[in-house]
Amino acid sequence: MPRSGSDIAALASVDQLKAVMGAYFTRVKEAAEDPAQRVAWCSSVGPAELLYAMGFEVFFPENHAAMIGASKKAADYIPVTVAHGYSPDICSYLTSDIGAFLTGETPLQRYGFTSLPRPDILVYNTNQCREVKDWFSFYAAHYSVPVIGIHTPLNVEDISEDMITYISRQFRSLIPTLEECAPERFDIDRFRERIALSHDACVLWREVLETARHRPSPLTFFDASIHMGPIVVMRGTTHALEYYRMLKQELDTRVADGVAAVAGERYRLYWEGMPLWFKLSGMAKLFNSLDACVVASTYCNSWIFDDLDPANPFDSSALAYTRLFIVRSDDVKQQVITDHLREYAIDGIIYHDAKTCPRNSNNRYGLQMRIQRQTAVPYLELNGDLNDSRCYSEEQSIIAIETFVNQLAMRK
Amino acid sequence: MYRAGLDLGSSYTKGVLVDDGGHIVDHVAVRTGYDFRAASKEVLDRFSEAHEIQYPVLSCGYGREQLDVPFTSHSEIIALAAAVHRVYPERLDIIDIGGQDTKYVRLTETGYVENFRMNRKCAAGTGAFLEEIAFRLGMDPSLFDAMARRSEKDIRLNSYCTVFAVSEIIGLIKNGSPMPDIVRGVYHSIAKRCEELAIPQHTLVFTGGVPDRHPMIVELFSRRWPDIRTPELPQFMAAYGCVLLGEDPGGSQSVAEPELAETTPRCDDCSV
Incomplete structure (x- = not known):
């Protein structure tokens, strides 16, 4: 049976984590409020390096949805999304995030946000699921901004050269649309730098x-x-x-x-x-x-x-x-x-x-x-x-x- | 001195009183209602009338820590396994159907829990399913078993959701199906849900309040897997297992060999 009164030794780095995440949200907020800057929304395993290389501040709705989950308010928001025609059986990141948005609330309020950081573009990769596209499409329609993405094959056994070529071309094909709203034109060296940092x-x-x-x-x-x-x-x-x-x-x-x-x-x-x-x-x-x-x-x-x-x-x-x-x-x-x-x-x-x-x-x-x-x-x-x-x-x-x-x- | 084992379940609080020889000398089940403490007190007061109880008492179940007397609590699945292994010391599978949960447990010949599963978050296949249907039909669930035995018809309910099942039953009533056929159909539905838990590979032991009060469900299941046993007190096995485990969470069994008889399922419909 469980031991009672057992305390968990927290990592001291938690304080620094809070500071790092707080500074990140501040950068996103300032970018969303500054007409000279641009914000891209990105799926959690999407092409973040490419977006950072082109000068975007990058916001991740899945991170936001996890914050909603941790705040224990998802069950309040999901019914709102369901009433808008989304099934309660689909991704509860999607349903709780959109529900919070429709309710006019966000856990980012503690970082000074009044609403989500307005996107200039939304970029997904379906490598994790199709829901990211559906999710981003809701916001793309709301904000009247483009939504683009990479479509990755699923249930992959061996990763073939053909597959890499197909997906690599999709990465490249994002660039023209990104350049239409990015602060900076695509530069291969800046991309290499971001890839190296990510690695x-x-x-x-x-x-x-x-x-x-x-x-x-x-x-x-x-x-x-x-x-x-x-x-x-x-x-x-x-x-x-x-x-x-x-x-x-x-x-x-x-x-x-x-x-x-x-x-x-x-x-x-x-x-x-x-x-x-x-x-x-x-x-x-x-x-x-x-x-x-x-x-x-x-x-x-x-x-x-x-x-x-x-x-x-x-x-x-x-x-x-x-x-x-x-x-x-x-x-x-x-x-x-x-x-x-x-x-x-x-x-x-x-x-x-x-x-x-x-x-x-x-x-x-x-x-x-x-x-x-x-x-x-x-x-x-x-x-x-x-x-x-x-x-x-x-x-x-x-x-x-x-x-x-x-x-x-x-x-x- | 006698050891008391309590299984504080969602529907019933079950208690057994065990002597130094490991024999169950008394057992009682009371409705848990909304107060685990009151239910456990009722059981212990009953035992105390004629016997001196040794403390701490041993407990398991949802309310295992909701007692006003000193206790040692156990996982109800480990307790169930200890009791079933004591009665049937062999490699076997257990299906336990309670008020809130249906559990499948696979035991090795040494009593080790090799695997277990619980029903998904759904009332179907549990006592709550039967009680809801009885309530909606305005019937006493204790009459179900005798009623189902009056039917020889195999009506199948397609729904496992309790609400949908009641709707389906209303459709059957409208179409003139007799109540015994419908109740037998409800029993079939529960037996079918048990099949989802696992494929039996060994002797299958049924325990829990539902097999105790509705033994025909076991008989219906035995058509699919005939090697079935039911202990004498199926609803009290976890409570008894608590006593076997004693105060050692690792599962030491500190009482002597009990004499719990077993019964085989009655079945009027087939050769088993």
Whole structure:
């Protein structure tokens, strides 16, 4: 049964994270208010480096939607969007974000925003899902601005040269439309610089996550879900690079000093799927009380674009953003997860089946059973959602998680 | 001194009183209602009338920490597994149908929980499904089992959503279907939902309040998987398992071998 009164040792870098994210939102706000500057909205695994290279400030609606989820207000906003003809079964990032907009509210109010930063253009990549296009199209229609994007093949087994050529051309074909509203014309050297910055930040982010291979782990999935902010919204900038250098240093110190993120770590778990943003801290406390550290996740590992190469910026962008886990076939996903199980010495896997995010719910086609047959690592399926708290049963989930950890205890 | 095990569920609070020899000397189930503490007190007061209870008591279920007396709580699934393994010490599968949850648990021959699943966030296939349908039909659910046995017709309900199922039942009533056929159809629906939890691979043990009060559901399921057993007190297994686990969350079983008989499902419709 859970230990009571167990505190979680917060990373000191949290203060710096708040400052870095606050400065980012201030830049976006000032750009949206300054007629001389331009704001592009970008999907979370979209072509951020290209947009930064052309002088845009870049805003990420998925980051905004996760903030709505964390504020526990998504369930208030989703019905508003549903009344406008969107199904409650589609992406709750989309439905909660548009619902907040229609309600006239945003979690960015604490950064001085009165509404969303007005976009000059919206740019997506369907590598994660089609919803980003539908989502962005709503705002493109509202603001009467262009929406353009890259259409990536799905369920990819092997990434062929033809595929890279096809996607690389799509990256290039964005440029003429971007130049119509960008502050700067496209310049290959500036693009190379941004690609190099993004690559280096991704390598650091990977190294941050890999510190969790140490036993005891210096960070949890729940920490990483917060500290991933800069790699989502600032990759391609020096800000992300500087932040992850500092975070890595703190984690290295923790490792050297034997400081555990979960004091008394006994069980090392893998999280497959999205976070439950509205339960992030509750989940962190629950696992901590069970001496269980969620040390690795598919989700946080998805922002490692270390294939980016300034010598070959377009093709390497195509490769990096197609090699992404969510784009791949189940066979590739199985390999990725089983590698993580080994590298992080995982005792059990939790599959979060997010009701409104089928692409990020990898327990729906039998993958969980195939991985268990291959590795004998036990798993738990948890029904919930990224933002829609109505799809989550707290009591049932707590019983399931406690039982799962008990199951692991009996196994040890 | 006697050990008390309590399973504080969403619909019923179940208690067992176990002697030093591991025998259940008393058991009682009371409606949980809105007050877990009152329900657990009612159970313990009943036990205290004739026996001295050892504290802490052992608890599991949704209200496992809602007691006004010293307690040690356990996961209800681990408790259920401990009890079923004690009665049937072999490799087996369990389906537990309670008021709020339907659970599938796979046990190894040593009693290790190899895998478990719970129903999705949906009332279908649980006691809540039966109670809602009984309420909407203005019937007492305790009459369902006897009523279903008067039917030999296999009406299938397509809906698993409780609200849609009631609408479908109203359609059946309009078309003149007799109530026994409809109730049997409701039972079929629950048996079908159990099939979704997992493919049985071993002896299947049914536990929980629903198989206790509606044994015909088990009989209908046994058409698909005949190797089925039901313990003598299916609704009380998790409460009993708490006592077996004792105060050790790791699952030490500190009482002597119990004598819980088993029953085989009755079935008038087939050879099982």
